[in-house]
Amino acid sequence: MKLVRYEYPETSWKSDFEDLFNSTLSGFDRWPKLFERWPHLLEEMPGMMPEMQLAADMYDDDNNYYIKMELPGFKKEEINIELENTVLNVKAERKKKMDNSERSMFFTRSLSLPEGVASDKISAKTDNGVLTITLPKTEQRKAKTITIS
Amino acid sequence: MTTELQRKEQQNPATREEQERFRKPYYEVEEHADAHHVFVYMPGVDKKATEISVDHDILTIIGHRTDRTPETWRPIHRELSDRNFRLQLRLNVAIDENKIAAKADAGVVTVTLPVAEEAKPRSIPVS
Numbered sequence: 001m002k003l004v005r006y007e008y009p010e011t012s013w014k015s016d017f018e019d020l021f022n023s024t025l026s027g028f029d030r031w032p033k034l035f036e037r038w039p040h041l042l043e044e045m046p047g048m049m050p051e052m053q054l055a056a057d058m059y060d061d062d063n064n065y066y067i068k069m070e071l072p073g074f075k076k077e078e079i080n081i082e083l084e085n086t087v088l089n090v091k092a093e094r095k096k097k098m099d100n101s102e103r104s105m106f107f108t109r110s111l112s113l114p115e116g117v118a119s120d121k122i123s124a125k126t127d128n129g130v131l132t133i134t135l136p137k138t139e140q141r142k143a144k145t146i147t148i149s
Numbered sequence: 150m151t152t153e154l155q156r157k158e159q160q161n162p163a164t165r166e167e168q169e170r171f172r173k174p175y176y177e178v179e180e181h182a183d184a185h186h187v188f189v190y191m192p193g194v195d196k197k198a199t200e201i202s203v204d205h206d207i208l209t210i211i212g213h214r215t216d217r218t219p220e221t222w223r224p225i226h227r228e229l230s231d232r233n234f235r236l237q238l239r240l241n242v243a244i245d246e247n248k249i250a251a252k253a254d255a256g257v258v259t260v261t262l263p264v265a266e267e268a269k270p271r272s273i274p275v276s
Contacts, residue, residue: 057228060225062221070193072255127216
């Protein structure tokens with residue numbers, strides 16, 4: 001299984017209050033605040049909306065693997081999950097209407113699945129902006145208890 | 150969906166800060182003539198777990214994570230933070246605090262801050 005470690009930058013609670021309206025910033029300039037998590041992207045593409053990597057958690061239990069991602073504000077129609085061989089691609093795109101313009105947010109993440117996933121039984125749900133993908137393990141993959149006779 | 154907001158003047162945020170560290174959510178602000186809208190992105194927070202308060206000129210939005218990972222799930226790889234969210238904004242525009250409203254949908258809390266009557270733009274006829 002290949003997953004690239006994502007370093008989550010912790011935001012300090014001690015940060016100063018932000019003004020609701022900062023006179024030097026227009027509404028659009030405020031947008032790059034999203035890049036607090038991806039500060040390098042902002043420098044590379046000021047004012048642009050690049051494709052962003054989604055952070056993901058992976059868990060398992062005896063029967064399934066689980067993948068969790070945060071996609072607040074996305075409707076389920078705006079989230080596209082595709083399985084290509086053993087790679088799971090999650091894409092989320094949302095257009096947001098501003099007063100006289102439209103901008104789109106595009107997030108993506110590809111994950112290599114471990115062996116032994118019943119790929120035809122993958123399911124997904126969203127709850128309060130958290131996407132959970134359930135990947136059932138194939139029978140062979142499940143933990144077995146061997147009794148000593 | 151609209152939650153009545155309560156002023157929580159008695160609450161002392163300092164003691165909470167000592168107990169808990171927060172993650173600052175991503176947010177957007179939209180300006181309109183009669184109201185400002187703040188969109189706060191707090192995934193994994195149910196609307197019932199959202200607290201909104203105004204203390205003097207500070208608007209505080211706290212979201213407690215309600216998505217619990219079942220105990221039987223074994224972590225293989227973790228990137229997401231479990232922390233609760235907190236956003237504090239200084240209301241540097243005149244807001245009618247008694248009419249602040251909020252709703253939540255899909256992990257996004259929308260706070261509507263009505264512009265105070267005296268701060269609304271007026272046209273002054275030339276006599």
